[in-house]
Amino acid sequence: MSTAIKRAADEEAPLAKRPKIEGEVSPGPASAEDAPKPAAGADTTPVAQTATPTTEEPVASSSGAQGPIKRAPDPNSKRSQRKADKRKDKGKDKDKDGRQPWTDRRRGTRAEDATEDGEPREKAPRLPKRMCAVLIGFCGSGYNGMQIQKPPAKTIENELFDAFVRVGAVSRDNSDDPVKVGLKRAARTDAGVHAAGNLVSLKLITAIPGVPDLVARVNEELPPQIRMWGFTRVTNSFEARQMCDSRKYTYFFPSYMLIPPKPGTGNHTNLQQFCEDAPVPALDHPFWQGHTEDDPETEMQRKRLWRLPSDKLEALRRTAEKFEGTHNFHNFTVGRTFQDRSCMRYMKKIEIADPVVYGDTEWIAVTLHGQSFMLHQIRKMMSALVLSVRNDTPASVMDELYGARTSFIPKMPSLGLLLEHPIFDSYNRKAKAESKGAPGDAEYRAPIDFDQYAEAIRAFKEEFIYMNMRAVEDRDGLFDAWIRHVDAYTGQELLYLNPKGTVPAVAALKPGATRENPFKEKRKFNMTSFDEPIKDEESDEEVEEPVAKSAKGAKLAELEG
Incomplete structure (x- = not known):
């Protein structure tokens, strides 16, 4: 074929157009002047385009070079079928909350995000959280130790955390996992062991509308063999176990x-x-x-x-x-x-x-x-x-x-x-030296002292x-x-x-x-x-x-x- 005939054939044959890929930006005209003008009376409303998943395939360009072209995959192919089955099975075993059954849902106290009628539940106003040291005591009889565990295990921290949630000291958004509020303990006692005094640290909402006395309110929610003695604001970097000097x-x-x-x-x-x-x-x-x-x-x-x-x-x-x-x-x-x-x-x-x-x-x-x-x-x-x-x-x-x-x-x-x-002498000395203001001030950090509840x-x-x-x-x-x-x-x-x-x-x-x-x-x-x-x-x-x-x-x- 002569060069002239080949050039004419290329001019007559339309180039194979590549389907637009989702998320791809079209190169568009070189300038505003090059953009095609709509016909008079034509609808200029943009039309949303939906892209189809594609695969690449070589195609001849006008210059004779091989270039890629995108082609939709065959839905009946084995590979496509495997992907479809995988997507189908992915959520098969999820519970009503969308979680896999093996997810470590330590608490399960979080309420649903919708009411019984299916209407979205109104979100509670966000209240400030403060890192606190909570002083507690308990009779360990009948409990599987101190640290929080998966249900149906009965532990001291399970009872304590649930009480905080019911009172409002831990928000509903954080009620499904104590890690969200940084729950730690000073001494992790074994099953059945009693504690006249122990300490947990976590971020608490301490100013709760309608709750003038947080300690008394939490104790109302706790069984009588578990008591909250009090709490004190601590530094944000406070870690109960690491900062405990002795027991x-x-x-x-x-x-x-x-x-x-x-x-x-x-x-x-x-x-x-x-x-x-x-x-x-x-x-x-x-x-x-x-x-x-x-x-x-x-x-x-x-x-x-x-x-x-x-x-x-x-x-x-x-x-x-x-x-x-x-x-x-x-x-x-x-x-x-x-x-x-x-x-x-x-x-x-x-x-x-x-x-x-x-x-x-x-x-x-x-x-x-x-x-x-x-x-x-x-x-x-x-x-x-x-x-x-x-x-x-x-x-x-x-x-x-x-x-x-x-x-x-x-x-x-x-x-x-x-x-x-537990004893926190080193922390108390540091808190005393660095604390600002007087008792009751936002920046004041009181010492951790069990003796006041003797x-x-x-x-x-x-x-x-x-x-x-x-x-x-x-x-x-x-x-x-x-x-x-x-x-x-x-x-x-x-x-x-x-x-x-x-x-x-x-x-x-x-x-x-x-x-x-x-x-x-x-x-x-x-x-x-x-x-x-x-x-x-x-x-x-x-x-x-x-x-x-x-x-x-x-x-x-x-x-x-």
């Missing part, structure tokens, strides 16, 4: 737990292995002389009437002093090894009060003031303290338990454990914590059940409770190795309330996981008690 706990137990093991029990038999080298006073204690055949009820009555001698009280205090200072508490928690540096914990002070009698039973209170605690640490510390003193084991055994060998320490019952309150806290502890503790013990003898369970053990894992104060090689656990005749703990000792008398069943027993099989270290990092 104070108290553990209560009946003094009869310090009576040496009963003759004929596994614990007593194990002690006899060491009597050849030196006399063991615990083997021949006057409490058991002539009473080894008493029925359980008579034995329990005699235990309640027993009183702790002064020499035993001094031995208890000497051994407790071994906890003070910085030590490696890897044997006093779960899932940790000697090499784990996070097991280094600092205990400021351990104090043991003089025994006090309630009813027929004599009780002892041990206050533990530490920088921080790990999961089950206090219960295991108390177990090592009580078991070593009743077996006449020297206080030096604590130094052995801080060593590299892995030893098993049973957990004392949860029933006696109480968080007194009288209310004392009354609360007596009514909801101490009375519950003593009632369970008086009815069920829970502490006696625990000590009898320990004495019945015939294995080797507790052989460090000997008059030498050393950990025998046979008593050390080997990570990854099968434990022969392991000590089995009972779940009932993790409970603090019982609807009916306790039954002693084998199905209640469990073996604590060895270090090698524990994979919950990261998840348990914040748990304490």
Whole structure:
């Protein structure tokens, strides 16, 4: 074909037009003068164009070069069908709120955005939020711990957050997720643990129309075993756990737990292995002389009437002093090894009060003031303290338990454990130095002080914590059940409770190795309330996981008690 003929053919053949792509800007005329003029009387209203999804295909241009052209995809192709099915299934399992069923809807307290008639709900006016430290107390019986969890788990924070929402201290827009208001806690207590004082920090609406007293109004919404003591404005960067300097706990137990093991029990038999080298006073204690055949009820009555001698009280205090200072508490928690540096914990002070009698039973209170605690640490510390003193084991055994060998320490019952309150001395000093204005001013930051609520806290502890503790013990003898369970053990894992104060090689656990005749703990000792008398069943027993099989270290990092 000649050049002239080819040029003529190109001029006659119209160029294939590329369909407009959605969102694409047309190049338009080069100038306003080049723009075509509409015919007289023509409708100049812009017409909306709808683009069709396209694919590219080469096409011959007027110059003979290959250029791309867009073509709509075939709706019957396998690829198009897969995409359509995917879009169809994407929302298939969503609930009425448009969320996937696996979404972490921690609260579920948020109201629908529309009324029952389908009309849009009027939005509440936005009220200013302020970062606050909220001081609370609670009886942990019947609750799955402190931290908020997915329903149907019943926790302290679940109750508290719901109360804030109902009162209006947390807006409806933020009611579906506590993360939106930055909810944090100073001490994450385990299931059943009580707290006379604890602290949560979050952004609260403190000036609510029609609510002159926020604390009183929140307490109206809370169950009586959970109380809000007060709140204070804190700095916006406040983080409850990180800014907490230390925590104070108290553990209560009946003094009869310090009576040496009963003759004929596994614990007593194990002690006899060491009597050849030196006399063991615990083997021949006057409490058991002539009473080894008493029925359980008579034995329990005699235990309640027993009183702790002064020499035993001094031995208890000497051994407790071994906890003070910085030590490696890897044997006093779960899932940790000697090499784990996070097991280094600092205990400021351990104090043991003089025994006090309630009813027929004599009780002892041990206050533990530490920088921080790990999961089950206090219960295991108390177990090592009580078991070593009743077996006449020297206080030096604590130094052995801080060593590299892995030893098993049973957990004392949860029933006696109480968080007194967290302490924020460093924050209070900083707030005092940087605070502006006077109390009541917007920029004033008051110190975090539980002492100002001391009288209310004392009354609360007596009514909801101490009375519950003593009632369970008086009815069920829970502490006696625990000590009898320990004495019945015939294995080797507790052989460090000997008059030498050393950990025998046979008593050390080997990570990854099968434990022969392991000590089995009972779940009932993790409970603090019982609807009916306790039954002693084998199905209640469990073996604590060895270090090698524990994979919950990261998840348990914040748990304490």
